[in-house]
Amino acid sequence: MLKTAFLAAAMLLALAAPARAAWTIEHVTVIDGTGAAAKSDMTVVIEGARIARVVPSAIAGPPSGEVIDGRGKYLIPGMMDVHIHLAGWKGEKRADGTPVVDHAVAEAALASYIYDGFTTVVDVGNQPENSLYERGLERARKIQSPRIFATGNLITYPGSHGDAMAIRISDFEKDKALLDRHIAEQQPDILKLTYDEEGWGARPMITLMPQPLLHQIIQYYNEHGIRTTVHVSSERRSIEAIYAGADTLAHPVIQGPVSDSFVKLMAAKKIPFATTLTIGENYSRLVEHPEFLDTPDYVAAFSPADREEMKTRVREAWKARPWTWWMKLMTPICKENVRKVVVAGGVAALGTDQSSGPAAHREMELLVQAGLTPAQVIRIATHNGAVFLGKADDMGSVEEGKLADLVLLTADPLADIDNTRAIALVMKNGRIIDESALPLAGGPMKRRYSGR
Ligand SMILES: [Zn+2]
Structure with a gap:
């Protein structure tokens, strides 16, 4: 005692x-x-x-x-993961609409990052009660954690991608108060928007935010000194997001192979994008190679019960999903898209779209598998993360x-x-x-x- x-x-x-x-x-x-x-x-x-x-x-x-x-x-x-969704919220809400969050789960995930050498994470869409709460603790030095930069809620068009964690904006003038509230109350370090009608792989079509609205919202946040990152998955929407003023893209093109002109555009504009290869690869990896969960960094980052659940219930569920096999097919194409843009002079920053240090190391392995050198991958995992955040004068090297x-x-x-x-x-x-x-x-x- x-x-x-x-x-x-x-x-x-x-x-x-x-x-x-x-x-x-x-x-x-x-x-x-x-x-x-x-x-x-x-x-x-x-x-x-x-x-x-x-x-x-x-x-x-x-x-x-x-x-x-x-x-x-x-x-x-210190390495950086610029696309995470911090664990701790599983989608449940109370009767009054407030989300049920588990701070211990979030803090364990943050611990796994810093244990694995990741000293910065960027949460690009979460319940503020989760990501912003932990950001507050980190900045007050009350927890041992990577630096946390966070968007709070993301912003989407009603019914579009990421609706569950979003503030829904359908009209700039009508909904401006919601944007003002987001800026004032959540103080986002970066804004996350989604611009994706899906309709690919195993996903049905959904609504898409009109491009002029995307442009208005990006400009409004920029005028408040806030950078933006836009979720996209196709080449066409990536280009439209860039010309709507996106400061960064939250993913590479994953719907198909990129065109040569897109590669040149990404190199000319130097718009940083998060690599996010491991999110698509992790489903088939679990089904085909569950033994990766027994390697030391996963054993440190996850409880025995969580690893057992992954190997049994989650594995069975993922085995049965078309999305698992679609993403297995698309991962080599996505890797090649990332490689082409980097080799041409574009700016990739390491992102996992997950929530653990081991996933971030997996991302580095996949980038090397894609044909990049370890030197390029270290730059992607460090300095380029700071470039993504607009903070390269202060950190990342x-x-x-x-x-x-x-x-x-x-x-x-x-x-x-x-x-x-x-x-x-x-x-x-x-x-x-x-x-x-x-x-x-x-x-x-x-x-x-x-x-x-
Ligand atoms: Zn994401």
């Missing part, structure tokens, strides 16, 4: 303590996230929440603060002045992308994460960093 109270007090203190003055990581190979070549034998100094210096160790001079030996290790920026969100690896991620799982320590905001204090669904883990 006393021990529990002491531990709880120690955990509170650890969360409340000011950032350590300084860390110096010496003799480390830096992969800075911008696409620049890896630099060996570097010294990285972190002061407070930011990276103060990145210099060759030969000229670094005496270290400041606590020294971390980076010999044989690799330093990358190992450069002087940037926020100290960092992952130290024990093996070379350029040799094998799975080495982004070989984590020696995760740092967010200049603080080393204590894994033993993370509320992982798979149970407590040992602290990785053995220094003070």
